[in-house]
Amino acid sequence: MAIVFYTNPMSRGQIARWALHEVGAKYEQILLDYGTTMKGEDYLQINPMGKVPTIVHNDKVVTEGAAICTYLAENLPEAGLLPTAEERADYYRWMFYAAGPLETAISNKSMGFEITPEAERSAGYGNYDRVIDVLDQKFTSDDYVCGDRFTMADVYVGAQIIWGTQFKTLPERGSFIAYAARLTARAPYLAAKAIDDAMIADTES
Numbered sequence: 001m002a003i004v005f006y007t008n009p010m011s012r013g014q015i016a017r018w019a020l021h022e023v024g025a026k027y028e029q030i031l032l033d034y035g036t037t038m039k040g041e042d043y044l045q046i047n048p049m050g051k052v053p054t055i056v057h058n059d060k061v062v063t064e065g066a067a068i069c070t071y072l073a074e075n076l077p078e079a080g081l082l083p084t085a086e087e088r089a090d091y092y093r094w095m096f097y098a099a100g101p102l103e104t105a106i107s108n109k110s111m112g113f114e115i116t117p118e119a120e121r122s123a124g125y126g127n128y129d130r131v132i133d134v135l136d137q138k139f140t141s142d143d144y145v146c147g148d149r150f151t152m153a154d155v156y157v158g159a160q161i162i163w164g165t166q167f168k169t170l171p172e173r174g175s176f177i178a179y180a181a182r183l184t185a186r187a188p189y190l191a192a193k194a195i196d197d198a199m200i201a202d203t204e205s
Helices: 013-023 041-046 065-075 088-110 117-123 128-141 152-166 174-184 187-204
Strands: 003-007 027-031 054-057 060-063
Touching: 003 013, 013 065, 013 152, 013 187, 054 065, 060 065, 065 088, 065 152, 088 128, 088 152, 128 174, 152 174, 174 187
Parallel strands: 003 027
Antiparallel strands: 003 054, 054 060
8 A cells, every 4th residue: 555645845745745655665656834733633633733744654653753654664674774773773763762852952062042151951962962972973974874874864864964955953963064065975865856846946936
């Protein structure tokens, strides 16, 4: 059964589309706008958050970018994007580092929320600078999340770094720029990005 993919080209749906292309999945695309359809009753029955991306596969709903990436890699293992037993710790550690501390730190900084030293313990991620330094250390020593091999974790972690370097929510560190360059040269990334870019251009024309 084909995967039903709910998205908007100007959203985190770009992450899910990239993941779909990496595993070679067949999918039916349903575009939603930020007004009526994304908050409409029909879609809220599928994803009560009224956000994208969402996929539906075998009558099961999967939301949240990291969960969608993980689900696709596990359900299409022939793509070879799952971690080996040795890689599993890094795979899950950094996938959820990006979904938790990294995205929270970037969002809070972008919206002007400053974490005081007294509040760092309660914030969960400490502070923005520490989150970035830890990520920088990772990609200074490793080409990919699991060392020298691309896995599905690189789609999710990589998307955060690609966007962060493009939109200046991350500092221009050499490790981030080099990592983003490796990922954006991949054929599945280019194919998925071309689809979303074309739809964005049509909207703006």
